[in-house]
Amino acid sequence: MALRELSSLEKCLGLKKPNKYGTQGERKVPVLQNNNGAPLVGLVTIASHLVHEAKKTVLLGNSAEERAVVQQWLEYRIARVDNCPKDELKVILKELNHYLEDKVYIAGNVFTLADILMYYGIHRIVVELAIQEKERYLNVTRWFDHIQHYPGVRHHLPPVVVLRNRVYPSGHH
Amino acid sequence: MTTHSAFSAHFSRVFSATQCAKRHSHAPPFLLSLVLKMAAGTLYTYPENWRAFKAQIAAQYSGARLKIASTSPAFTFGQTNRSPAFLSNFPLGKVPAYQGDDGFCLFESNAIAHYLSNDAIRGSTPQAAARVLQWVSFADSEIIPPASAWVFPTLGIMQFNKQATEQAKEELKRVLAVLNQHLNTRTFLVGERISLADITVACSLLWPYKQVLEPSFRQPYPNVTRWFVTCVNQPQFKAVLGEVKLCEKMAQFDAKKFAEIQPKKEAPAKKEKVSKEGGKPQQQPQQQEKKEKKKEDKKPVPAEEEMDECEAALAAEPKTKDPFAHLPKSSFVLDEFKRKYSNEDTLNVALPYFNDNFDREGFSIWYAEYRFPEELTMAFMSCNLITGMFQRLDKLRKNAFASVILFGVNNDSCISGIWVFRGQDLAFPLSDDWQIDYESYTWRKLAVDSEECKTMVKEYFAWEGEFKHSLTYMFLRENAKTGIRMHVAAEEGLHIFPPAEL
Structure with a gap:
C-alpha cells in the first residue's frame, strides 16, 4: 500500500526515475536505500525526501507556521488514519470535517504534501462511504473531491464519485 | 424531483472525472497550463x-x-x-x-x-x-x-x-x-x-x-x-x-x-x-x-x-423623491406595529397596539377584494399572485401594511384583505412602480370608527372570524350550502395566506 503511494507521489512530483523501496517489520514500513548514508525509513520521511529531491519544497509549507501545520497533519495521517480500527473511522471523519469547515487545503491556503498524503491515506475510508455519509461529512467530501481532481495527484487510486446536489438535504448541515 | 437532479449530477460528475484523468495523464504534473x-x-x-x-x-x-x-x-x-x-x-x-x-x-x-x-x-x-x-x-x-x-x-x-x-x-x-x-x-x-x-x-x-x-x-x-x-x-x-x-x-x-x-x-x-x-x-x-x-x-x-x-x-x-414626502409626520410607527404583529400575539398585543396608536390623520384603512375570483384556480397559484403583488410593491413597504387572505379551496376561492396606508388616498397612483396589480382589486375605504372597520381589522389581522362584512361572507355562505362550513374548512381546506409582510 505505502509503496504504491510512494510511486504515485513520485509521478505527482514529476520525478522521472522511480526509486526501489523495501519494507521492514510486520507493518511493512517502507524503506528507501540511500546511496550515501543510512536508509530512509517511514512514509513521511521518504515523502519529504522526495519533495526535496523534486525541488518542490513549497509543498512542505511556505512559512514556519505552515511547515509546522504540514508536519502536524502528516503525523496525524500516520498516527491516526493508518491502522485506524473500523469503529474509530467516524471519529477521524468527524475531526477532519470540523477542521476543513473553513479551509480549502489542510495547511494554509495552498496545496501541500499534507493534502496529498491525507488524500492517499483517507481514500480507502471515503471510497466505502454511502451517499448519506458523504453528505454528513460534507467538508471532507468537498476537500477530497478537490484533491482527487488536482492535476497529477490521483494516479493509482480510483476516482470517488461526489454528488454536487444534496440528496438528503434535511440531514446534517 | 430531487432524485432526478441528483441523477444528472451524478452522471456529469463521472463524465468530468474521466475527462480530467485523461487530460492529466498527459500533462506534466504541476504545470497547470500551457500558454500558447x-x-x-x-x-x-x-x-x-x-x-x-x-x-x-x-x-x-x-x-x-x-x-x-x-x-x-x-x-x-x-x-x-x-x-x-x-x-x-x-x-x-x-x-x-x-x-x-x-x-x-x-x-x-x-x-x-x-x-x-x-x-x-x-x-x-x-x-x-x-x-x-x-x-x-x-x-x-x-x-x-x-x-x-x-x-x-x-x-x-x-x-x-x-x-x-x-x-x-x-x-x-x-x-x-x-x-x-x-x-x-x-x-x-x-x-x-x-x-x-x-x-x-x-x-x-x-x-x-x-x-x-x-x-x-x-x-x-x-x-x-x-x-x-x-x-x-x-x-x-x-x-x-x-x-x-x-x-x-x-x-x-x-x-x-x-x-x-x-x-x-x-x-x-x-x-x-x-x-x-x-x-x-x-x-x-x-x-x-x-x-x-x-x-x-x-x-x-x-x-x-x-x-x-x-x-x-x-x-x-x-x-x-419619496412619494409620501408631501405628508406631515405621523405619530403611528408602522414598523413598531409590524414588529408586534409578527412577534407577538395578534389579539392580545398587536391589535390593542394598533387601536391605541393608529393615527387617523396620517393613515387610512382600506378593504380590497380581488375582482376576478372566478379566474382563480389552484391555491398555490393564487398565493403566488399575492406574493407577486407584494414583491412589486416592495418600495411601499415602509408606508403600508396589509393582511390578505385567500379563502376557499382549489378552483373555488376568493381573495380579500385589509390594507393600511400612509395618507388618505389610495397609495398606488403615487408611483409608476405600484400600478400593476391594484386595478385588479376593488378598493373600499373604511370609516375608522365604524364597527365594520373594527371587526374587519380584527378578523383580517387575526385570520379568524365570520368575515360577514365582506363579499367573502357571501362566498362562505355559498360554500356552507354545499356543505363546507367555515370552521370545518379552516381545518380541512381553507387556505389562509401567511401574514402579509408588507
Whole structure:
C-alpha cells in the first residue's frame, strides 16, 4: 500500500526515475536505500525526501507556521488514519470535517504534501462511504473531491464519485 | 424531483472525472497550463482599481505580460484619458482600458480580463466557459449594486441613506446565501480550479469583505468566507492585491470624509446638471474633473471613490423623491406595529397596539377584494399572485401594511384583505412602480370608527372570524350550502395566506 503511494507521489512530483523501496517489520514500513548514508525509513520521511529531491519544497509549507501545520497533519495521517480500527473511522471523519469547515487545503491556503498524503491515506475510508455519509461529512467530501481532481495527484487510486446536489438535504448541515 | 437532479449530477460528475484523468495523464504534473500565445500590453487605470485587479490577476495566472499605467507620466487620471489620442482608442474615456503591444484595444474590465486569461481560467469546455460567464455576469448584476450602495457611504463618497443601506444589506445577504449554498459542496465556483469566475466574484466582494462584512455578519456564510480567503491568498491574487485583511468591525457612514469631499464637488456639480442635459457621454469627463480637483488639493483618496456612470446612477437612486414626502409626520410607527404583529400575539398585543396608536390623520384603512375570483384556480397559484403583488410593491413597504387572505379551496376561492396606508388616498397612483396589480382589486375605504372597520381589522389581522362584512361572507355562505362550513374548512381546506409582510 505505502509503496504504491510512494510511486504515485513520485509521478505527482514529476520525478522521472522511480526509486526501489523495501519494507521492514510486520507493518511493512517502507524503506528507501540511500546511496550515501543510512536508509530512509517511514512514509513521511521518504515523502519529504522526495519533495526535496523534486525541488518542490513549497509543498512542505511556505512559512514556519505552515511547515509546522504540514508536519502536524502528516503525523496525524500516520498516527491516526493508518491502522485506524473500523469503529474509530467516524471519529477521524468527524475531526477532519470540523477542521476543513473553513479551509480549502489542510495547511494554509495552498496545496501541500499534507493534502496529498491525507488524500492517499483517507481514500480507502471515503471510497466505502454511502451517499448519506458523504453528505454528513460534507467538508471532507468537498476537500477530497478537490484533491482527487488536482492535476497529477490521483494516479493509482480510483476516482470517488461526489454528488454536487444534496440528496438528503434535511440531514446534517 | 430531487432524485432526478441528483441523477444528472451524478452522471456529469463521472463524465468530468474521466475527462480530467485523461487530460492529466498527459500533462506534466504541476504545470497547470500551457500558454500558447501570451498577450502583452498596457493596462491604463487609476491606482488600486478593483476592476483593473480582475485583469491583473488574470494576467498573473496566464503569464500575460502586462504593464500597468496608473501614475504619471505614463497615465494621469483625468488627463490622459481625456486626450484625443486616448479617446480615439477608448471612446468612453473610462478605465481600465487595455492596449496591446500589437495595437489591439479593449475597454470594459471583464473583456480585458477575459482577453488576458488563458483557456484554463476562461473555462476549457463550452460548458465551463459558459459557467464562468454566468458568474462574471452574476458579479456585475447581483453583487456590485448592493455592495456599492452599502460600501460607498462608509468610504465617505456617497451620502448615507438608511433605507438604501438596509436594503443593500438584505440584498447582499441574499447573494451571499446563494454563493454559500453553491460553495457548500464546491471548492471553487467552476470546476476544481480557480477560474475567471473566482477572480471576478472575489474582486467584487473585495470592498465588502474589507469594509463591512464583520465576523457576525459573515458568520452564516462560512463557505463563502472560506472560498474568499483561499482565493485572495493564492500567490497570483496576492501579487496584485497584497495582504487582504477581513473586516473586524462594520464601517459606518464616514460623514467627515463625505463633508470634506462635498464642497469640492459643489462647483463641478452645478456644471454637471447642465451637462447631464447635454447627454450621457459628458458625464464621465465631469467625474474626471472631480478627480482632478481632488488631486490638486493633494488629498489622495482611494481610487474606488471614482464612481462610474452606473455607480453614479446607483448613488442617485435613493435620492429619488419619496412619494409620501408631501405628508406631515405621523405619530403611528408602522414598523413598531409590524414588529408586534409578527412577534407577538395578534389579539392580545398587536391589535390593542394598533387601536391605541393608529393615527387617523396620517393613515387610512382600506378593504380590497380581488375582482376576478372566478379566474382563480389552484391555491398555490393564487398565493403566488399575492406574493407577486407584494414583491412589486416592495418600495411601499415602509408606508403600508396589509393582511390578505385567500379563502376557499382549489378552483373555488376568493381573495380579500385589509390594507393600511400612509395618507388618505389610495397609495398606488403615487408611483409608476405600484400600478400593476391594484386595478385588479376593488378598493373600499373604511370609516375608522365604524364597527365594520373594527371587526374587519380584527378578523383580517387575526385570520379568524365570520368575515360577514365582506363579499367573502357571501362566498362562505355559498360554500356552507354545499356543505363546507367555515370552521370545518379552516381545518380541512381553507387556505389562509401567511401574514402579509408588507
